[in-house]
Amino acid sequence: MSDVLVEFNNISKFFGSVIALKDVTMKVKKGEIMCLLGDNGAGKSTLIKTLSGVHKPDEGEIIVEGKKTEFDSPRDALDMGIATVYQDLALVSLMSVTRNFFMGREPKKGFGPFKSFDIQKANRIAAERMGQIGIDIRDPSQAVGTMSGGERQCLAISRAIYFGAKVLILDEPTSALGVHQASVVLKYIVKAASQGLGVILITHNVHHAYPVGNSFTILNRGKSLGTYPKKNLSREKLLGMMAGGEELDKLEVELKEMDRISNN
Amino acid sequence: MSLKEQSIKGKIHDERLRKVSKLKVLLNRPELGALGGSVLVFIFFGIIAGDTGMFSAYGTINFLEVSANLGIIAIGAAMLMIGGEFDLSVGSMIGFAGICIAIPAIYWGWPLWMAILFAFSMAVLVGYLNGILVVRTGLPSFIVTLAMLFILRGATLALTRLITGRTQVPGLRVLIENDPIAWIFSADAFKSLFIWMGNIGLIALRTDGTPLATGIPASVLWWIGLTVFATWILMKTSYGNWIFGAGGDKNGARNVGVPVNRVKTSLFIGTAVCATIYACVQVLDAGSADTMRGNLKELEAIVAAVVGGCLLTGGYGSAIGAAFGALIFGTVSMGIYYTEVDTDWFKVFLGVMMLIAVIFNNFIRRRVTENK
Numbered sequence: 001m002s003d004v005l006v007e008f009n010n011i012s013k014f015f016g017s018v019i020a021l022k023d024v025t026m027k028v029k030k031g032e033i034m035c036l037l038g039d040n041g042a043g044k045s046t047l048i049k050t051l052s053g054v055h056k057p058d059e060g061e062i063i064v065e066g067k068k069t070e071f072d073s074p075r076d077a078l079d080m081g082i083a084t085v086y087q088d089l090a091l092v093s094l095m096s097v098t099r100n101f102f103m104g105r106e107p108k109k110g111f112g113p114f115k116s117f118d119i120q121k122a123n124r125i126a127a128e129r130m131g132q133i134g135i136d137i138r139d140p141s142q143a144v145g146t147m148s149g150g151e152r153q154c155l156a157i158s159r160a161i162y163f164g165a166k167v168l169i170l171d172e173p174t175s176a177l178g179v180h181q182a183s184v185v186l187k188y189i190v191k192a193a194s195q196g197l198g199v200i201l202i203t204h205n206v207h208h209a210y211p212v213g214n215s216f217t218i219l220n221r222g223k224s225l226g227t228y229p230k231k232n233l234s235r236e237k238l239l240g241m242m243a244g245g246e247e248l249d250k251l252e253v254e255l256k257e258m259d260r261i262s263n264n
Numbered sequence: 265m266s267l268k269e270q271s272i273k274g275k276i277h278d279e280r281l282r283k284v285s286k287l288k289v290l291l292n293r294p295e296l297g298a299l300g301g302s303v304l305v306f307i308f309f310g311i312i313a314g315d316t317g318m319f320s321a322y323g324t325i326n327f328l329e330v331s332a333n334l335g336i337i338a339i340g341a342a343m344l345m346i347g348g349e350f351d352l353s354v355g356s357m358i359g360f361a362g363i364c365i366a367i368p369a370i371y372w373g374w375p376l377w378m379a380i381l382f383a384f385s386m387a388v389l390v391g392y393l394n395g396i397l398v399v400r401t402g403l404p405s406f407i408v409t410l411a412m413l414f415i416l417r418g419a420t421l422a423l424t425r426l427i428t429g430r431t432q433v434p435g436l437r438v439l440i441e442n443d444p445i446a447w448i449f450s451a452d453a454f455k456s457l458f459i460w461m462g463n464i465g466l467i468a469l470r471t472d473g474t475p476l477a478t479g480i481p482a483s484v485l486w487w488i489g490l491t492v493f494a495t496w497i498l499m500k501t502s503y504g505n506w507i508f509g510a511g512g513d514k515n516g517a518r519n520v521g522v523p524v525n526r527v528k529t530s531l532f533i534g535t536a537v538c539a540t541i542y543a544c545v546q547v548l549d550a551g552s553a554d555t556m557r558g559n560l561k562e563l564e565a566i567v568a569a570v571v572g573g574c575l576l577t578g579g580y581g582s583a584i585g586a587a588f589g590a591l592i593f594g595t596v597s598m599g600i601y602y603t604e605v606d607t608d609w610f611k612v613f614l615g616v617m618m619l620i621a622v623i624f625n626n627f628i629r630r631r632v633t634e635n636k
Contacts, residue, residue: 092512104521
């Protein structure tokens with residue numbers, strides 16, 4: 001069990017009388033891509049915010065690398081190596097690639113009151129990191145606004161990894177992207193996982209999740225429908241569960257049963 | 265979303281970025297417009313008023329001084345605008361700071377340096393109040409500082425009339441002589457150089473043999489110094505990076521750990537302090553404080569910052585640009601006296617210049633942020 005990075009056990013979250021999450025359990029291992037699937041309103045955003053330390057769970061426990069922990073703020077989660085890349089990516093399009101990459105965590109040089117932002121070093125690292133993903137940044141001082149959506153997503157992920165993420169929570173990383181761009185991002189996510197990171201990939205797109213995921217947790221109306229490893233799950237079954245197919249199947253069985261009883 | 269989708273589609277066959285020429289990089293700099301504008305203004309007045317004495321030592325010092333005064337507050341305004349906020353209370357703060365110097369010095373018998381320090385501490389207080397109100401309430405800074413504009417101007421007038429019975433406080437000139445810090449705001453620099461230049465006939469002399477232009481005014485040095493300092497902050501420090509981040513996308517910046525509220529509050533303090541520097545220069549130069557001083561200066565500061573390439577929406581701009589914006593403003597406002605043009609037209613020019621600047625900036629922003 002030593003390769004389990006983070007475990008969430010029976011997490012519940014209430015907003016007044018509304019039950020946003022009830023007994024959600026999941027875990028992520030090293031090198032694993034765990035896809036969290038759910039339709040709109042399934043409680044995905046509440047779960048992300050709970051995992052990343054924005055909300056505190058009302059019930060349940062969070063275990064990071066075997067130790068029970070509580071997140072008082074997103075900063076706490078980040079310090080534990082759990083980094084969340086939100087849909088808005090926390091990128092400022094008017095600012096340069098380098099300035100975005102290091103925003104809030106700039107490398108320093110010099111002493112005392114003359115301590116300054118080491119732009120040369122930052123430029124070098126940013127260009128190097130983007131190069132590793134296969135995005136050729138000839139000029140790291142160009143604005144992020146000139147990059148494509150996929151490149152921006154990769155930049156945000158790459159930034160999280162650079163600053164020590166062990167678990168990456170990705171909120172709909174492919175939702176705004178075209179087919180080609182989405183595949184570039186998914187490829188990068190697989191590469192990150194193969195380097196030993198745990199990834200929680202949140203999406204409602206089964207076609208993006210199925211090829212890359214190792215296990216799948218389906219969220220429906222605030223409850224988990226369970227976690228399934230890929231080998232026990234066909235794409236069709238996953239699609240069915242996502243669309244509420246299980247409920248329909250149950251209904252079919254019940255109707256048959258009623259039919260049988262009345263015929264007797 | 266469809267726009268985003270389109271731009272992504274256009275990018276599919278061009279995953280790698282094209283080589284960008286040096287010229288294009290230069291075109292994306294925020295201060296380019298103001299720099300070009302300054303050159304145009306100088307060419308224009310060079311042709312129209314080249315032989316009128318506008319560009320003599322005395323004339324040059326004159327328009328530089330007007331530019332410098334505005335430049336001091338424009339730089340504070342530009343930094344704040346890059347941080348995504350406005351401060352409309354700058355003009356009132358100038359009047360208020362002037363009174364904060366004059367009343368303690370004249371009526372309460374404080375030494376001048378203590379009165380100056382008092383004015384600066386009041387500036388920090390007003391700036392802090394502006395900042396806290398904006399970040400805590402989430403109201404637009406336009407409204408909060410508009411309220412502060414009226415509050416400060418009203419308080420300045422009411423308090424001055426209450427304490428002195430009038431709206432002007434003269435009599436400061438005698439106090440400047442022996443004060444340990446007043447010279448920072450009032451002394452001319454390079455006096456001996458100017459005397460020497462006068463003696464060898466390079467610059468014009470008065471009838472008593474002293475040069476007409478006595479030296480570089482302190483305000484010009486403040487203007488240059490503040491521009492250098494602000495540029496260093498913006499380009500070379502983490503705090504500068506946070507200013508761009510806070511102005512460009514405050515939620516994004518917050519998500520990666522930038523203390524957005526602290527950054528914005530400190531920038532409001534910055535504009536109030538700049539207004540107080542302006543007030544010190546003015547009060548010590550005139551030897552008196554006036555409750556109406558600084559009226560409408562907040563708008564001029566914003567014009568200079570916008571002409572200098574700052575986006576009204578924040579996240580983009582430069583201190584150098586604002587300094588050039590102020591130079592254009594000062595040069596035209598003084599230069600117009602040397603031409604045949606009726607000075608009534610000055611404000612028309614000002615408005616047109618601002619419109620052109622905003623349209624140009626919009627174009628630049630599209631260049632910078634959009635995917636091509």
